[in-house]
Amino acid sequence: MPTEALTTWLKSRDPKTEWDFSTLTCQHGNVSVDAAPSLKLISRAAFNELSNYAELTEMDICDTCVKEGFASRVEQASHAEKVATFDEFNNGSNGYVLPKAWLKEWRAGRLPPDTPPTADKYTLFCEHGNPAVSPKNARECISGDGLVYLKSIFGDFDAFATDAEACELCMEGAQASEQERSTWASTVKPEKQLQKQLDQFQVIGSTHYLLPATFAAKWTEYLKRPGARPELEMEFCPHHGLDFDPQLDKATYISEAGWHSLCRL
Numbered sequence: 001m002p003t004e005a006l007t008t009w010l011k012s013r014d015p016k017t018e019w020d021f022s023t024l025t026c027q028h029g030n031v032s033v034d035a036a037p038s039l040k041l042i043s044r045a046a047f048n049e050l051s052n053y054a055e056l057t058e059m060d061i062c063d064t065c066v067k068e069g070f071a072s073r074v075e076q077a078s079h080a081e082k083v084a085t086f087d088e089f090n091n092g093s094n095g096y097v098l099p100k101a102w103l104k105e106w107r108a109g110r111l112p113p114d115t116p117p118t119a120d121k122y123t124l125f126c127e128h129g130n131p132a133v134s135p136k137n138a139r140e141c142i143s144g145d146g147l148v149y150l151k152s153i154f155g156d157f158d159a160f161a162t163d164a165e166a167c168e169l170c171m172e173g174a175q176a177s178e179q180e181r182s183t184w185a186s187t188v189k190p191e192k193q194l195q196k197q198l199d200q201f202q203v204i205g206s207t208h209y210l211l212p213a214t215f216a217a218k219w220t221e222y223l224k225r226p227g228a229r230p231e232l233e234m235e236f237c238p239h240h241g242l243d244f245d246p247q248l249d250k251a252t253y254i255s256e257a258g259w260h261s262l263c264r265l
Helices: 003-011 044-050 063-089 100-107 144-154 168-197 213-222 256-264
Strands: 096-099 139-142 208-211 252-255
Touching (some): 096 144, 100 139, 168 252, 208 256
Antiparallel strands (some): 208 252
């Protein structure tokens, strides 16, 4: 019986108080195996007597929940045994490399079923199938025996040795990117000086130029990271004039000297 409901009935002056069994039931409509702290055990005679005053629900402990709970505990025990066996095989020699996050999740029993260490979320390999130059995940060294044991659980999967060379294609790409960045840095250095000429709003007797909004945005982005320099193209209205109200529209200005320098680039 639900302890709280039983206490309420005992304190009530009305013997026909309604009983609430909802706190005891599981998703299958029987008594939940987790409801023990909320239960009060009474005799069959007491139950029959109470039935004279109210319509009581007679339920059993849920057989399905018991089976599922038992299977879960068996699985937990089996997993703990597997982790302990792996630790025995992983004898301290550092022969191979696996994702640290993958091993942590597996040890904690949080790894989704059939998830190898080469899954996209954990992999240490690059797009070419070689050891990544700068893997997104931390690495952990394990022994060859430990690797063999893990493969007996998860099936065969790729793993590389601690002394494996990083991907040559990625290395070449990284070097090319570094060269590109170096070239870009040299190229934009004088252009960054022109940024000081931006948004120096009009002063009496000076001339300022209005930069096209699209160009201004792309040029500012280009000065932050390598890429193609945007083309300076004027943006006119259908009548070949400027559709622009300086009192209402926000825009980017550049000084006269900055404008002529920009046009020479």
